[in-house]
Amino acid sequence: MITVVQVAGKVWSLCWEYYSGAGDAKPDIDRLMGCTLALQILLQHVRDLAKGPGAAKLVASKELIESTALELEREFKSLRKVLALEGGQDIRKSCLKWPLQKEDVEKIIQLLERHKATLITAMDCGQMYDADYSL
Numbered sequence: 001m002i003t004v005v006q007v008a009g010k011v012w013s014l015c016w017e018y019y020s021g022a023g024d025a026k027p028d029i030d031r032l033m034g035c036t037l038a039l040q041i042l043l044q045h046v047r048d049l050a051k052g053p054g055a056a057k058l059v060a061s062k063e064l065i066e067s068t069a070l071e072l073e074r075e076f077k078s079l080r081k082v083l084a085l086e087g088g089q090d091i092r093k094s095c096l097k098w099p100l101q102k103e104d105v106e107k108i109i110q111l112l113e114r115h116k117a118t119l120i121t122a123m124d125c126g127q128m129y130d131a132d133y134s135l
Contacts, residue, residue, distance in 0.1 A: 001047040004069050007076040008040040014083040018098050025098035028105040035112045039072065042119055049123070061122035068118045075111060 015033045022029055046065060050058055058065060082099055100108075 001043060001050065001069055004073045004076065005040055005043050005047065007073055007080060008036050008043065011076050011080050011083065012036045012040065014080060018083070022098045025100075028100065028102055029098065031109055032100075032105055035109050035116075036076075039112055039116050042116060043069070043072070046119060046123065058123070061125045064122040064125075065119060068115050068122065072112075072115050075108075075115070079108060 012033055015029050015036065019026060019029050019033075046058075046069075049055065050065075
């Protein structure tokens with residue numbers, strides 16, 4: 001879980017670097033940054049819950065959370081590669097041309113939102129499971 005949070009943070013940072021010179025891509029970058037930040041916060045909550053006294057609530061959904069976290073890690077690493085390399089150069093040395101098309105950003109955001117919904121559902125299921133057994 002920690003790795004996913006770190007990779008999401010790196011993606012957010014790369015988006016921010018593009019933001020200052022991105023011109024007409026700013027709305028896409030804003031949306032991607034917002035989605036990434038929301039997922040990062042959610043993942044931190046899941047991590048905290050898994051480490052704390054509420055960890056028992058995640059027993060029923062642990063496998064789903066872990067598989068979703070792995071998928072998110074792959075997605076964020078792939079996105080990091082796209083954002084970090086432009087023409088084979090570090091973006092700080094490039095002309096800061098946003099490497100994603102509007103359609104690509106939309107697909108990425110939809111995918112990230114699905115993962116976010118899965119994590120929220122898994123956490124809710126864990127709480128319902130816990131409530132069923134406490135009755």
